[in-house]
Amino acid sequence: MKWSFKIGRMLGIDVFLHATFLLVLAFIAVTHWLAHGSLAAVISGVGFFVALFTCVLLHEYGHALAARYFGIGTKDITLLPIGGVARLERMPDKPVHELWVALAGPAINVIIAAALAVWLTLTGSWEPLTSLSTTGGGFAERLLVANVFLVLFNMIPAFPMDGGRVLRALLALRMEYARATRIAASIGQGLAVVFGVIGLFSNPFLMLIAIFIWFGAAQEAAAADAKACIGDLPVRETMLTNFRSLSPHDALGDVARLLIEGSQQDFPVLDGERVVGVLTHARLYEVLRERGEWTPVGEAMEREFRMLRPDERLDGALFKTEAGTAVMPVARDGRLVGLLTTENIGELLMIRSARALRVSVPPPLSSTHHIH
Numbered sequence: 001m002k003w004s005f006k007i008g009r010m011l012g013i014d015v016f017l018h019a020t021f022l023l024v025l026a027f028i029a030v031t032h033w034l035a036h037g038s039l040a041a042v043i044s045g046v047g048f049f050v051a052l053f054t055c056v057l058l059h060e061y062g063h064a065l066a067a068r069y070f071g072i073g074t075k076d077i078t079l080l081p082i083g084g085v086a087r088l089e090r091m092p093d094k095p096v097h098e099l100w101v102a103l104a105g106p107a108i109n110v111i112i113a114a115a116l117a118v119w120l121t122l123t124g125s126w127e128p129l130t131s132l133s134t135t136g137g138g139f140a141e142r143l144l145v146a147n148v149f150l151v152l153f154n155m156i157p158a159f160p161m162d163g164g165r166v167l168r169a170l171l172a173l174r175m176e177y178a179r180a181t182r183i184a185a186s187i188g189q190g191l192a193v194v195f196g197v198i199g200l201f202s203n204p205f206l207m208l209i210a211i212f213i214w215f216g217a218a219q220e221a222a223a224a225d226a227k228a229c230i231g232d233l234p235v236r237e238t239m240l241t242n243f244r245s246l247s248p249h250d251a252l253g254d255v256a257r258l259l260i261e262g263s264q265q266d267f268p269v270l271d272g273e274r275v276v277g278v279l280t281h282a283r284l285y286e287v288l289r290e291r292g293e294w295t296p297v298g299e300a301m302e303r304e305f306r307m308l309r310p311d312e313r314l315d316g317a318l319f320k321t322e323a324g325t326a327v328m329p330v331a332r333d334g335r336l337v338g339l340l341t342t343e344n345i346g347e348l349l350m351i352r353s354a355r356a357l358r359v360s361v362p363p364p365l366s367s368t369h370h371i372h
Contacts, residue, residue: 004078013064014076015057024081025049048139052146053079055112059105059150060084066104070097082212095172095180102165106154109147116144158188160216168220181224188217236310238348239330239338245270246279246297253293255284266327266341269301275329275336277301307331308340 004016025046032045057079063086064074075087092098120126120140127138129145155163164184171180192213199206244258246267255267259281269277279301287300306328330338 011061011065013061013074016076016078018078018080020081021053021079044139048142051139051143053084055109055143055147055150056084058108058112059154060086062104062106062108063101064088066101067092070094070101072101095169095177098165098172099169102162102169105162106151109150109154113144113147113151116140116147120144156191156213157184158191158213158217159185159220161213164188164217164220178224178227182221185217185221188213192217233314234310235308235312235314235330235340236338238314238344239308239310239340240264240344241338243268243339245336246301247271248276248296248298248301250297251293252284252288252291252295252297252300255279255297256288256293259284265343266339268327268329268336268339269297270336273335275305275307275331277303278305278327278329280327305329310337314345 003019005019006014007017008015028045028049029042032041035041057077060077064077067074067086067088070092072092073089075089077084077086088101092101120138125138125140127141154161155166157163157167159165159168167187168180168184171183192210194210195206195213196210199208199210244262244264244267246255246269248269248271258267259265265281267279268275269279277298279297283300283302287295291299308328308330310330310332327342328340329336330340
C-alpha cells in the first residue's frame, strides 16, 4: 500500500504502518496537552493509542493465523488510522472456512477484553463508566471498552467489516456464493443508508462510516460476480499468447513507437529467455517524461513482479491483479508462454457476462408465429 513503511515481521508476516498514522499520533499528543497541559498526559494518551492499535494488530493476526490454518497465506498487514488490513493471498473457498477466518479477528478482541476484565476485578480497579473519556479515565478500563467497541463495530453485518463476511458465509452455506454476496451486500448498503440518515442529523462520523460501507459492499459484490463469472478457469484460457517482449538494452523511445503502432500496453523484459522485469505503459510515460527517450528499458522496468503458471486458477490470479500488479508473465518450465493483464481479464469478464445475459433472455417470437 502506498505511503506505508515496514515496521517489523512477526510469525512470517510483514507489518506495515501507514504514514498518516504518525499524523494521528501527533494530533492525539496535541489534544492531550491542550486538555491537561502535562507531558505525563501526552505520554499516557499516545501510549493508549499505541496499545489500542496493538489490539487491532492482534485482531488482524487472528484473521491471518486462522487463514493459515486453512492453507491460505497472508501477504502482509497494514495499520491505518481507521484500522488494520490483512491481505490474504486468496479468500477461503469453503463458506465454513470463511466463517472461521472472519470470526477469528473479533474473537481476539473478546479475549483481550475478558483478560482486562479479570485484571480489573482482581485489582479492584473498576471505575464508573461516566468517568471515562477520550482523554481521561483508567487505562485498562478504557482499553477494555475500546476492545468491546471493536467487536461490536466489526460485527456490523455489512462489508467490508467482519460481520458482512460472517453473514455472507452463513448465507453461502445454503445458496450459491455470488447470490449470498449480493444479499449480504444489499443488507450492508441498506445499513449504510440508515447510518447516513442518522449521521446527517446527529453525528457526521456516521456519514463517513456509511460511505465506507456502501462502497465496500459494492466492491465485494462486484468481486464475487467476477469470481462466479470466471469459475475454475485456468490462466492459460485467457492469457495473451501473441505479444512482444523487450530487452533491457532497448531504448524507451523505441518502446513508445511500439505502443503507438500496436495494441499491446505492457511488456515483459527478457535477458535471453529469462524474465527479468516488466514495463507497464504507466511506468513508460513516467520515465520518458523524467529522463528522455534514450533511457534503457532496464532502468525503467519494474523488477518486482508476479510470475504465474498456465495451469494456475484464474480467480487466484485475479486477486493478485487486484493487489496492484497490472501485468503478470506466465511461464512453463521457466520459459515465457504468455501474459496476463488487467485488460484481458476485464475483456474475459465482459464477454462471459454478455454470453450469460444472452442465454438468460428468451428468443423473440417469430414473425410467422400466430396465437390462436
